[in-house]
Each structure stands twice: as structure tokens, then as C-alpha cells.
Amino acid sequence: MALWQEIKLEPQDRRLLTAFGGTGLVIMSIGFIFAVLMILVRTPALSVLPSTVYYQALTGHGIMMFIFWMGFIQTAFLIAAGTILIKRRLWSYRLAWVGLGTMTLAALLAFSGVIQGANITYHASIPLAKQYPAAWLIYLSFVVLAVGMSLVVMDFIMTILGAIERKLSLESWAAFYKQIPVSAFAAIAGLFIAVPGLIAAIKVFGTAFLWTLGMAAIEPGAFRMHWHIVFHIYHYMPALALVGVSYVLVEATADAQSVYAKQVAKALFLLYPLFVPPTFIYHLLMDPNLPYSVKFMGTSLSLLVGVPTVLHTFIILGMLEARMRGAGYGFFGWLKHLPWGNPAFGSMIVGMVTLFLGGLLSYMLIQEQLAPMLHNTFAVPAYIHPMAAGGANITYMGALYYGAPVLLGRRLWGLKLARIQPYLMGGALIIMSIFGTGAGLAGVPRRYALLGADAPAAWSTWLNLSLGVGGMLAFVAGITFVLIMAMTALAGKKVATVEDVIKGMEPSPLPWKVVYNRTPVALIPASIFIVGIVLFTLVAFGRFWDMPLQMR
């Protein structure tokens, strides 16, 4: 309970975080509506709406979920890191509110673009966008979003600087580094890629916006590469955020603490800025304008991108193992005593499981030699959903199972429903992913409204299972989460203290029988992951060589 007793929430922080979370949840709900519209077109057994609805919903779903929902919730985590974790007042609350207002304006611009038929997906490809009169709204929304996020990032940086007593003293910096929690350092390390990423986003999408007005020229191939650089950085922010959130959740749900050197865990976050930027090449492995040497270097370096997350996951599981063994449970026996019924804990673990699956599959896509078989097939959404909608999003939901009640001063509404929600969401995404990978290997393209009567028969079966079953269940689980959040705000029981708020979700009162610091079981998932990558790779090459159309 140590963590819970330390939590202090100033009214200004409470209002700001509630506004960020609430706006984010509205955006997420819109993203879910677009998702179900896509399912209704793309599932062959349903196919009840025209193809234009699919491309419109595809654009809306990608932009609302991946760009805006993730943007809002991760910016909220940044503020929470500065205020709740580092225990500082923000440098400027006005700046943070202006940031929120700017980001909300961006979301409205993007939504307006989608509704007006800018069906260009979040790729917003050039020159395709020229054919959609409302495309300027999409580019402008990306610029405004990046500006809004930059304001909050600036506020966070100033807040951090305010926490360093003597700015020119290395000792002060070292003391700060030692003193802050591991999770808070995730936010600081993230700045090393977030800041250049945001600057690049403003430049790239600002130029694209001017291009829609006829005021700038853009070479399509160059825009494609720049888009991928920005997107690549942006889609690794969730990796840092979900790990940072997990460090909080493991302590909040199971009272587990680091058994390894905390400074090492913090330093591991710096591997992301080191490994992420040079590996954007793996998105472009099928592009004809890149020399092979660049592709080979890109694909080789890309193998490292999962390393920091694998290590963090090992540390987090090790914290759990040490705490549970310390309570006197056996070698594997501790697993069944974990707080599986706590929705925040369930979300964290399910997030890790889906991240594990998505990560395994992603390693097939980043290998240059296998990319021709998988690039632009349904294998892409089949891996990104367990990673983004699963690994990141479910973990964020876990944080909100605590965050919403604490911010609102109300108990969580529908605790019983909340207990099963993460498992439903995770199970749904696993179904979607497994059958979706089958679809991808069978050649089903991604971003494709209707298969047509001449499509191979197996394609419909794969998609019916992946989207009709998995996708639809994920939608139900997602809406369940939104319902729980909305009802908590409207009908959750009002209580006075944080201890009261989290009743039913507090860490189990485990005894401290022995001090236990060895974590062999925590090594097992990481080892299976690496062995799994090698086995999946061998199987994928077998499949590649067996194809009736050989690439020579």
C-alpha cells in the first residue's frame, strides 16, 4: 500500500488530468465506432455496407485510435509523471490547458476531415490526397496536434528543470536521476525521441498542408519516407509509455518493488532513443528506390528494437516473482496467488501477453527476406493490433481502472464487469491476430474493402474468424470499457480518500516472510520469446520456400 499512501493529487492536476482522460475517452469511443463500421463491411459473412464506408471508417479508425487516442493518453501520462510521480507542480498550468485545447482542436479538424470524405487513411499518401478536397484538414490536424503536444512537452521539460536544484551541477542531475521512480524516467527518456519526432511532424505535415493549397511542391517518394520516419518514432512512444505504466501498476496492484538495480532499469529506457530512429527502414523494405545495403543494415539493426521491452518485461515479472516468493509461495505456486481479479492487474498481464504475441509476429515482418511474403498483407493489422490495441491500450486501460476513480473521487462502477473486460479484450485480439496472420499468409491484402467473387475461398474463412469473431469481440470489450468509465463518472459511489476509492482493487495484503531476490521464472517468457522468434522465422522461411511462386 506504500504507493497508495504516497499519492497526493492537487485540484489543478486533478482537473487537468480528468480533462485529458475524458477527451481521450471520447476520441477512443469514436475510434470504436469506426472499427465496427469497418468490421461490418470487411467481414465477408456480414458485408452490409458499401466499400466507401470502409475506406472512410479505416481513415477515421486509424487516425482517432492510433494518432489521437494514443496522443491524448500518453500526454496525460507525461503530466502524471511530472506531478504525481515526480511530485512537482507543473511549470505552467495555463500552458498545459492551451496544449489540451490545441490538441482537441486538432481532433476536431481530423474528425471533420474524415466526415467530409478525406478517405486517405492515416498514411495520407501523396499524390493520392490531391483527389480528396478535404485532405488539407487531415494534414492540418496532424500539425496542430504536434503543436499542442509540443506545448505540453515543453511544460514537462520546464517542470523537470525546476526539480533540479543546480542546473549546472552534475551532482544535482545525478541526485535527481537516482531519486525519481523508474516509471517517471520512461517519460524523460521518451523526450529524446518525442522532441525530434514532433519537430519533424510539424515540418513534414506542414509542408503537406501547404502542398494541398498549391503553395509547396513535394516529391511523393520523399514524403513517403518522411512520413515513415515520423510515424516510426510516434509508434514507439507507446512502447515506452506502456512499460512506464506497468512499473506503476505492478507496485499498485501487487505491492512489488524492484529487486534489481533501479538505475539499470531507468538506463534501459535510453535504449529506445538509441535503437528506434535508425530502424524506420523496416517499413520500406519493399520500396524499389532503396539500395539493398541500406535494407540489410536496416533489417539487421531492427532486430534490436524489441530488446529494451523484453528486458523491462523481465524486470517487471521479476518484481512480481520476488514479491510473491517473499510472501512464501512456491517456485511456480506464486502464479496462482497473483491478483488476477484486479482489473488493473489483469489489464497489465493481458497487455503483456498480447504484446508478446504481436512482438513475435512483428519479428517476421521486419526481416527483409520475409517481407515480400507479408508486406501490405493482413498480417500487418494482425500483428499491430495485439501490440497497439493490446500491449499498449489494454495496459493504459489498466491505468485508467485506477486513474478514473482516483481523479473523480468515485469508486469504480461495475467492478465485476471490469474484472473480465481485459481478458475478453485480450482473447478477442489474440483471435483476431492468429486468424489474421493466417489471412496474411494466404495473401489477403490489408486496407481492402471487398475481396470479390474471384478471391481464393480460404480468404473469407480467415477474415470471418479474424474480424467477424475476434474484431467483433474486441469491439464489445472496448465498448464495455467505455461504459465502465462513463458509469464511474456518472454513478460511481463518491468517497473521500484514495484508500476508499480503490477498495476492491487494493494490493493483496501479502506477508513478508523472507527476502527473496532471485527470479528464474521471470526469465522464462523472455527465453520463450527469443526461441519463438527463431522457430517462427524457420517456419516462415519454410512457408516462403513452399510457395508456388518462387522469388529468385
Add this chain to the structure above:
Amino acid sequence: MAEVPLLGTLPGKVEATKGSVSFLVVGFIVAFSVMILVPLWFTLGVVGTGGAHVHGGVKISQEWFMNKVNEQQKKYGLPDGSVRIPPGDKVSVTMPDGLVVPTSTSKVYIMARQFYFTPNTIRLQYGGLYDIIFFSPDVFHGGSVIMDGSLNTVIMPDMTVKILVRPTQFGELQIRCTEYCGAGHHLMRTKVIVE
């Protein structure tokens, strides 16, 4: 249960110990061992077999490419509107099933536009080695050759892209667009018959 000597511990608190650090070191070794894939690629002989074969990247004009497509139609066109591209004929190799096939490549020119490919039916010879060359005069497209799986490439505007393939199964396959290109994206396809 093993108790570990602590470096410094408060009641109810756990601190890093030599024991835990050794597990962390093992964790590092496990995580970084993913790099084993690089020597594995060399062992399997697959370096240069994927993206290396998606090449081309030459900026050319629409007229130049359209001439190639028209010449192809004139030279190899059949009354049913399809084109039958002969395989190359310089050097021969024996396929696993005993069939002798050429190793020199034949070129297949395919124009990709919103929302169709030209030509719309192509006949290839079983075992033949073909450089399929795509070109788009308008927007990004995808060139995905589909037959129980797919081989994909990206077609960039005003630029050629080639994939080198050898059909090893008789029957019909398709080429579809796999890079979102607008409202009729899912309608783009060409029939390929392997004879």
C-alpha cells in the same frame, strides 16, 4: 526457500543484491541473443533473397513504359486479348520435378493505374523466370502476385519496380493492388495463367 544476503534492506523493502543482478545479466544475454538471426540468415542462404529482389527504382516517363506495354501486346497478344510471354531461352536448369526450364529472364510489363492493370490477362510458362516490371503514372499502388500466398511490392509513381519470380504450379493466379490507392482500390486485378 533460499535466503539471499542483502546489500542493504529496510523491513518490508527489497533492494538489489548480487543474486538479483546475476539474473539481470542473464536477462541481458537472453534479450540480445535475438541477434542470432543474422548468422541464421547466412546459414540459411537467404541474404539478398527478399527486398533485394524488389528492385528497379528507375525514374522513367509514362510514354516510355506505355510503349513497352503496347509492344508486348503487339508481339505476344492472343485473340482473346491476353498476352503469352515466352520464357527466356539461354541457359537451362532442371527443376525438382524433372522439368527443364530456362534461367534467363523474360520481362513482363504491367501498367498500374486507378483502378486497373494493363494487360488484364497474362500467360506465363511453368518454371519460366520472369522479371515482372510495374509502373504507375498516377499514385502509389501495390503489386501483389497471389497464389496460395503472395509476393508483394510497392509501385511508386513514375518509377519502375521489378520482382523476379518463377511460377512453380500450373493454374490461375492474380495480381492485385495492395497499396491503398482510392475508392476502387479493391477492384484492381490482373489474371495470370501459368501454362
